[in-house]
Each structure stands twice: as C-alpha cells, then as structure tokens.
Amino acid sequence: MRIFTGKAFVLFASVSACSFLPAGDAAAMHIADGIVPFGWAAVWYAAALPFIWLGLRRMQTLAAEDLSMKPLVGLVAAIVFIVSCMPVPVPFIGTCSHPCGTAVAALLLGPLVAVPVALVALLLQALFLAHGGLSTLGANVLAMGVVGSFTAYGIFWAVRRFGAGLGAAGFCAGLAADWATYLTTSAELALGLQGAESFLSLFAAIAIAFAPTQLPIGILEGAMTAGVVLLLSRKRPDLLLKMRLLNAEEAKT
Amino acid sequence: MNTRQQPGKHAEHAALPRCFLALCLLVLLVLPAGAALAAEKAEKWEGVDKAVVERIAKEQGREPSAPLINTEQGDLMLFLFLSAGAVGGFLAGYSYRALTERKPDMKEKTA
Known part of the structure; x- marks a missing residue:
C-alpha cells in the first residue's frame, strides 16, 4: 500500500503500540433490553425494516444468479457473528470492546445484503449470549447493519476515487464503518435517554465515553477489512470483479 | 504503458x-x-x-x-460462547475452503 510509508507508517506504528501499553483501570455498541424507551425502540425497528426487506430481496437475486454466493454469505455471516461478539481488550484503556465486521460484509456482499447478515448475528447474540436485546434489535441493526454497511461501502468508493489501492480503501472503509456505528449508537442513546438534558450534550458525552476504546478498535477493524480485501484480491479476484471492487484492468495486474 | x-x-x-x-x-x-x-x-x-x-x-x-433467555448463570454463558465460537469457526473455515480453493486465471478470463 503506497500511502502507508514514511512518517505515516511511523505514526501508525506508534498509535498501534499505544494499545499494547500496560493496562490501567478504565471504561459496544449493543444496546441491552430496557435501556431505550419503547417508543424509540419502535422507531428504530421501523427505520431498519425496509433495509432488511430490501436486503433479503437482494440476497435472493444474487443467489439466483450465482449459487456460489450462498457459501460466501455463510462465511461472511459467520465472520460478522464472531467478530461482533468477541470482546477485544484495549490494554491502554483497560476495557474491552468489539469490532463490527459489517464493513467486510458490505464490501463482499453489497451494503443491502449486509443488513440481514447483521440482523442474524445480532438476533442470535440477543437470544443466546445476553448481548444486545430483542426490543433493541431494531436500534442495533440500524447502527451496525445499516449505517455501518452503507458507510463502509460509501467510504470505500470515495477513497478509491482518490486513486487509492484496495488495501487503503478497505482500511478506510472498516475504520469509518466502526466509528459510524458507534456514533449512531451514541445518537440513538442520546435521543432515547435525553430527558431534560439537551440531545447534543448527551450525544457528545456518550461519543466521548466511547472514543478511547473505539478509536483503536476502529483501526483494528480497518486493518482486518483491508486484510480480507487484499487476501481475496489474490485468491479470488473474480469475486472482487463481480462485486465491482476491482476493475478488469486491475485484475490483470 | x-x-x-x-x-x-x-x-x-x-x-x-x-x-x-x-x-x-x-x-x-x-x-x-x-x-x-x-x-x-x-x-x-x-x-x-x-x-x-x-x-x-x-x-x-x-x-x-433481564434478557429473555438468561444465560448469565454459572458456566452456561461460557458453554454458549464456546459453542457459538466452535459453530461459527466451523462455518467460517468450511466456507473459506469452498471460497478460496478455486483460483481462476484472470489474464485468460478478462482477455
């Protein structure tokens, strides 16, 4: 990757190294049942439902065109399920958080298909792992599935338009998807919990509380997304061609 | 070029x-x-x-x-996390093989 050279690389290495410093005491995107009032929970369900329906239709179309999409959806769903419930310790902060995995899903399957994939992962976690909740499933799907996926897809294409390589674009997509997910969660919580406090001050308080843990996790998610995209560009360039992440000229080289 | x-x-x-x-x-x-x-x-x-x-x-x-199904009792959560990891890992590993074993020659395919 051309852009990770010189000073940028040294800074990146320094930031990464910070995450491995000795831990001190300190403070995911999954909102548990009961935290968001019923009215707001219904609003988030209503906002997420059209994307879920469109995602399911898109999944049917893709599977009808090419049967090999089914194992790919299975693989990506397994990745999203594992990644989005795996607590990753952030030693410098002393807390744990998890990446989302939806950037990988959005790039490999398209942002619409990534929504039902996130729904399945979040539903299983809510039912069996006490991670998230059923009443807050809409809010969690909206933050991780919808906003995370579409942000990853949009950022990937925006960075590619600047002439960046696959790895750099994948990194930016993963990073942006993770941070966008947590910002959306902050907004959902602030709207549901604001009471007498103003939305903006509560939103800022929640986003700042997330920041120390989520900034390094976002970088980790960016690196993971870049790794998957680069690996597939070597192993299955045809797949990236099909999803239009690569053009024919790049696939030849 | x-x-x-x-x-x-x-x-x-x-x-x-x-x-x-x-x-x-x-x-x-x-x-x-x-x-x-x-x-x-x-x-x-x-x-x-x-x-x-x-x-x-x-x-x-x-x-x-409280969650609908309360799994935060004793070692139940550990069991479920390990089961989920094993099933998810198997699915990911199995699909990974199916996904990456074929490596078409793009020079020929795109020519």
Whole structure:
C-alpha cells in the first residue's frame, strides 16, 4: 500500500503500540433490553425494516444468479457473528470492546445484503449470549447493519476515487464503518435517554465515553477489512470483479 | 504503458497520507484523555456495553432489563460462547475452503 510509508507508517506504528501499553483501570455498541424507551425502540425497528426487506430481496437475486454466493454469505455471516461478539481488550484503556465486521460484509456482499447478515448475528447474540436485546434489535441493526454497511461501502468508493489501492480503501472503509456505528449508537442513546438534558450534550458525552476504546478498535477493524480485501484480491479476484471492487484492468495486474 | 500522470492526480495521492496523519494525531490526542476519564469509572476489562451504555443509561434513570433467555448463570454463558465460537469457526473455515480453493486465471478470463 503506497500511502502507508514514511512518517505515516511511523505514526501508525506508534498509535498501534499505544494499545499494547500496560493496562490501567478504565471504561459496544449493543444496546441491552430496557435501556431505550419503547417508543424509540419502535422507531428504530421501523427505520431498519425496509433495509432488511430490501436486503433479503437482494440476497435472493444474487443467489439466483450465482449459487456460489450462498457459501460466501455463510462465511461472511459467520465472520460478522464472531467478530461482533468477541470482546477485544484495549490494554491502554483497560476495557474491552468489539469490532463490527459489517464493513467486510458490505464490501463482499453489497451494503443491502449486509443488513440481514447483521440482523442474524445480532438476533442470535440477543437470544443466546445476553448481548444486545430483542426490543433493541431494531436500534442495533440500524447502527451496525445499516449505517455501518452503507458507510463502509460509501467510504470505500470515495477513497478509491482518490486513486487509492484496495488495501487503503478497505482500511478506510472498516475504520469509518466502526466509528459510524458507534456514533449512531451514541445518537440513538442520546435521543432515547435525553430527558431534560439537551440531545447534543448527551450525544457528545456518550461519543466521548466511547472514543478511547473505539478509536483503536476502529483501526483494528480497518486493518482486518483491508486484510480480507487484499487476501481475496489474490485468491479470488473474480469475486472482487463481480462485486465491482476491482476493475478488469486491475485484475490483470 | 502510459506513465504520464493526469493533472491533479499527484495532489489526490498526497491528500491521503495527510488525512492518515490527521487521523493518527486525533487518536494520539484522544486516547490519553479518554483513558484518564474512563479509568475513574469502569472496572478492569469491562466491556463498553456495560462501561458506557449501561452506565449512562443508569445516570439517566433507566436500567437494562433481564434478557429473555438468561444465560448469565454459572458456566452456561461460557458453554454458549464456546459453542457459538466452535459453530461459527466451523462455518467460517468450511466456507473459506469452498471460497478460496478455486483460483481462476484472470489474464485468460478478462482477455
């Protein structure tokens, strides 16, 4: 990757190294049942439902065109399920958080298909792992599935338009998807919990509380997304061609 | 192969490292401040679901309700996490093989 050279690389290495410093005491995107009032929970369900329906239709179309999409959806769903419930310790902060995995899903399957994939992962976690909740499933799907996926897809294409390589674009997509997910969660919580406090001050308080843990996790998610995209560009360039992440000229080289 | 660059292309490439530097600086600035703030309130290795979401909800007068299926009893959660990891890992590994064993020659395919 051309852009990770010189000073940028040294800074990146320094930031990464910070995450491995000795831990001190300190403070995911999954909102548990009961935290968001019923009215707001219904609003988030209503906002997420059209994307879920469109995602399911898109999944049917893709599977009808090419049967090999089914194992790919299975693989990506397994990745999203594992990644989005795996607590990753952030030693410098002393807390744990998890990446989302939806950037990988959005790039490999398209942002619409990534929504039902996130729904399945979040539903299983809510039912069996006490991670998230059923009443807050809409809010969690909206933050991780919808906003995370579409942000990853949009950022990937925006960075590619600047002439960046696959790895750099994948990194930016993963990073942006993770941070966008947590910002959306902050907004959902602030709207549901604001009471007498103003939305903006509560939103800022929640986003700042997330920041120390989520900034390094976002970088980790960016690196993971870049790794998957680069690996597939070597192993299955045809797949990236099909999803239009690569053009024919790049696939030849 | 045409090696000449289009006007403005160089500037576009130069903008990316600058953005990356700005990102790294942001992280370097926010991490210590956030760590200091978080250190006062959270238990060690607590997940941010609890350390941030539940703490702020509690401050605003809302408590999380018990999950529909309460798996936080004894070793049940450990069993479920391991089972989920094993099933998810198997699915990912099985699909990975199916996905990557074929490596078509793109030079021929795109010619």
